[in-house]
Amino acid sequence: MAEVLVYVDHVDGAVRKPTLELLTLARRLGDPVAVHLGPGADEAAKVLGEYGAVKVLAADAPEFADYLVVPKVDALQAAHEAVSPVAVLVPSSAEGKEIAARLAVRTGSGIITDAVDLVAGDDGPVATQSVFAAGYTTKSRITRGTPVITVKPNSAAPEAAPAAGAVEQLAVPFGEQATGTKVTSRTARESTGRPELTEAAIVVSGGRGVGGAESFHVIESLADSLGAAVGASRAAVDAGWYPHSSQVGQTGKSVSPQLYIAAGISGAIQHRAGMQTSKTIVAVNKDAEAPIFELVDYGVVGDLFQVVPQLTKEVRAR
Ligand code: FAD
Numbered sequence: 001m002a003e004v005l006v007y008v009d010h011v012d013g014a015v016r017k018p019t020l021e022l023l024t025l026a027r028r029l030g031d032p033v034a035v036h037l038g039p040g041a042d043e044a045a046k047v048l049g050e051y052g053a054v055k056v057l058a059a060d061a062p063e064f065a066d067y068l069v070v071p072k073v074d075a076l077q078a079a080h081e082a083v084s085p086v087a088v089l090v091p092s093s094a095e096g097k098e099i100a101a102r103l104a105v106r107t108g109s110g111i112i113t114d115a116v117d118l119v120a121g122d123d124g125p126v127a128t129q130s131v132f133a134a135g136y137t138t139k140s141r142i143t144r145g146t147p148v149i150t151v152k153p154n155s156a157a158p159e160a161a162p163a164a165g166a167v168e169q170l171a172v173p174f175g176e177q178a179t180g181t182k183v184t185s186r187t188a189r190e191s192t193g194r195p196e197l198t199e200a201a202i203v204v205s206g207g208r209g210v211g212g213a214e215s216f217h218v219i220e221s222l223a224d225s226l227g228a229a230v231g232a233s234r235a236a237v238d239a240g241w242y243p244h245s246s247q248v249g250q251t252g253k254s255v256s257p258q259l260y261i262a263a264g265i266s267g268a269i270q271h272r273a274g275m276q277t278s279k280t281i282v283a284v285n286k287d288a289e290a291p292i293f294e295l296v297d298y299g300v301v302g303d304l305f306q307v308v309p310q311l312t313k314e315v316r317a318r
Contacts, residue, residue: 059169115152
């Protein structure tokens with residue numbers, strides 16, 4: 001059967017959920033072959049095999065950690081040459097998109113970024129994207145080279161499908177550019193204990209209606225009761241109430257969780273651009289005419305300072 005390369009996103013061998021989603025989607029196209037770079041391949045292979053990887057191509061070298069993305073592109077290109085896949089799937093993170101774009105250039109292939117769904121078509125994979133501030137949904141197919149596709153987190157529910165997951169070492173000939181840009185330091189962001197915004201199954205976001213940084217704990221409490229990530233509108237970020245890393249929207253992050261709760265957010269087109277593909281959308285807004293109500297599955301017209309704490313209490317009681 002045709003093989004599909006899946007780039008593994010992991011932290012020291014702990015495979016992140018978007019990779020399991022990619023393996024699930026990859027099985028629609030062929031046999032997934034995972035590409036694992038860095039330490040922990042043997043441990044990772046157990047999980048990768050559980051989710052359908054027939055093989056795990058592994059390479060570990062200091063270059064992967066010490067330099068920016070080029071060594072990883074070298075490795076993915078080596079895997080591409082070893083396997084001749086029908087498609088290459090990469091998670092739609094900032095790094096993933098850069099790796100995918102560079103691989104597409106090197107292999108003379110077309111690229112689709114930020115796919116939210118993927119199916120097998122008669123002439124190759126067909127990807128669904130949400131474009132123009134989520135105003136349109138497009139389906140596209142790559143007509144040149146090996147399709148390179150980045151897929152947004154939460155685009156598919158990971159489904160186990162045990163396969164061999166046998167580890168094979170991948171020889172990576174690093175090119176001249178591999179060591180061109182060295183990482184000089186890393187600063188860990190202070191952990192909130194909450195899931196990563198773009199990967200979270202639930203996101204609770206606050207906007208200008210929250211009124212100030214000191215009131216954001218109302219949003220955080222609801223998020224914590226649900227095990228959710230916290231997001232914010234640009235108005236709240238620009239006011240300095242919440243960090244830019246939490247901004248959802250056109251100039252912030254794009255999220256696609258199972259559940260998105262917007263509190264005190266009007267629903268401007270630029271905010272929608274980052275959350276409109278969420279599976280279920282709930283809004284709390286005191287203005288019944290707020291545009292956010294045009295796209296919600298459930299809407300509550302009311303003061304968020306009354307509604308959100310009540311909701312938090314209910315969730316905690318369950
Ligand atoms: P507002 O539009 O002011 O809405 C606040 C809402 O809170 C109102 O609907 C009000 O009824 C409600 N409210 C007030 N008090 C309460 C209360 N006590 N209880 C319940 N509801 C209450 N925006 C983004 O979010 N993300 C982006 O990435 C982004 N990128 C942009 C890029 C460009 C180029 C431009 C021009 C704009 C961008 N914006 C972005 C800004 C966007 O246009 C809006 O200005 C912004 O989203 C508004 O944020 P908001 O909904 O929090 O504020």
